[in-house]
Amino acid sequence: MNHLNQYLSQFCSIGLLGYGVEGKSSYRYIRKYFNELKIIVFDDSDEKLPEKDNAQKHLLKDWVKSIGEVDLWIKSPGIPWSELMEANKEKMTSQSELFLKYVPGKKIGITGSLGKSTTSQYIYDALKFSNKQGFLGGNIGQPLFNFVDYVCDDDVIVMELSSYQLKNISSSPDIAVLLNMFPDHLDFHLSCNDYFESKSLIGKFQNNSNVLIYNKDISSNYIIGNGKKVSFTAGKNEADINALDSKIYLENNQEIEINEKLFWKISDKLNLCAVVAVLLELGMNINDIENSLDSLSGLEFRLEFSGKINAIEFFNDSISTIPESTINAIKSVKDVDCLIIGGFDRGIDQKKLLEELLDRDTLKHILCLGDTGKLIHDTLKEKKRKGIIFLEDIKEVFHHIDKQNNIKKCVFSPGAPSFGMYKNFIERGQAFHEALMNWKK
Structure with a gap:
């Protein structure tokens, strides 16, 4: 037993x-x-x-x-x-708690407000490329109990852990990754601090044989527990692992060259720092890490290139559920001139996103959907922002695009959940893709 x-x-x-x-x-x-x-x-x-x-x-x-x-x-x-x-x-x-406490294997837990699905998938894919036996589950893929019967002592389990799954746990993974923290899920948590504290529990119960890999931009108040601390950031010589240009710099003057197909997304620079840190802790050498990273492809609906249709390049970022992910998207896609945005309103502060949209003159078309889209539309209209329009659904979006003749690059990055409009971000991403293909005809 x-x-x-x-x-x-x-x-x-x-x-x-x-x-x-x-x-x-x-x-x-x-x-x-x-x-x-x-x-x-x-x-x-x-x-x-x-x-x-x-x-x-x-x-x-x-x-x-x-x-x-x-x-x-x-x-x-x-x-x-x-x-x-x-x-x-x-x-x-909870399943997460029981799995952490009673199931064998080396457990890698990843959390953060932005990028945890991408980072979890990258780590799992890198392990598969290196022929290491592993499992992927939690908030991504399948529930953890689905593979309890198959896990052995030497296996690696990659666990994406949401704040919902972390709240009130009393165990931490062997390797914990804390990517970033932005206000989110305020319809579930009592406050922003309650949300941040739930995230920080991923490292709280570690001992000195464990490791916490964390973004150096996170307040030290949330970097807790007795595990070894490994920091990462964008920039050189500012943390244990640093991303700059097309390279990741390690201690002892070592560096890893990153394929441009991954590094063009701003958020992925930090995600890949975390991936490299995890692979190093698992004992992989630099050459194996570089080869495994070369094999990676992006996550579905994470700033996914949908194709060039009627002379317009489209990017599907349906997985975007917070304002910061939309900011990352429009900063990552060079010369983007059309943004489709909006979804369910969870009461998250839109100030940074609104400032970005006001300052970005090259963004000629801002097409708004849903509750947050209405809020963004009304706020920007008051500030005399040009090129902004509120639309009822995705079909109306393409009717509007059809009437324009100056759009070159269009990003669908909602920056909000899909509740009330779609079952989840996957259904929303599929709906966008279907509407795009129908418009193509």
Whole structure:
């Protein structure tokens, strides 16, 4: 019996808070090994539990009524702690927490407001290129419980960890990566500081055999724990690992040449610093690192080049969900003259983005969608910004573009979540691509 099952075997009943992708994964794993264990699911969806199972399902708000009959609660990331104020935190855990504590292998955890999916994918792809056995999961790919049965002591697990997954954990990964921190998810966290503190937990419980790799621009208040500290930044000789021009500079005057196909994106300069730092900690030599980085390709919908259509170059950055990612996008694409922006409003401050849009004279067309698009449109209109228009949907965007004759490069970088318009950034990115292909015809 593995360590995770040894831990779970002491309980007679388990409550699952949430029955989405991760909740279903928890359910399948527990039921696979514990046929008689009582499972109670709390979720507001219409999803039905498997037939011929004695598990129960109730509305999320009714979880309080079962406090006395549940021995262990496993919370899905999307369930806000504000809805669980009466919870006994000692009885509350999560997939991330259980995986960190009880599953073997070397665990690499990546978090940050911008770039964690890209960085996680790059690390995983570099490991595959080097023929190292690894797994990718958490906030990217598949839930962690999906591959518990296949992990061995020598395997490497790359875990993308959101602030939702990190909040209230009490374990840290062997190698933790803290990429950056910008205000985000303020509809979930109590405050900006609460969000930042949740991110910082990725290194809090490390010991001196662990490593925390962090962006030097992050306040030292959030660089915590007893792990070895490795810093990175953009610039030379300012941190342990530095990105400048087309190179990453290491200690002892060593350097790594980076393929221009990766380094043209401003955010990727820092992402790749973190990737290099992780690969060095895993014992890879410089030549192997350079070769593995040459094999990398960009993440889908992260400033992805969609093609040149009707003399316009299009870039799909649907994964952009915060203002800083949009700023990075328009700084990365040289001579961009058209921006499609907007989505769900989570109450994030748009000041820096608005300043960037006001100052960027070469950006002749700003096409706004959704709640944040309306806010951006109205604010810039008040300031007499030219070339800005609010549109109802993606189809209207292409109707508008069709009437213009001076657009050369167009970036779709929403800078906000897709809620209310699309299921997620993937569906949004696909919708943009489909609209683009239909417009091409």
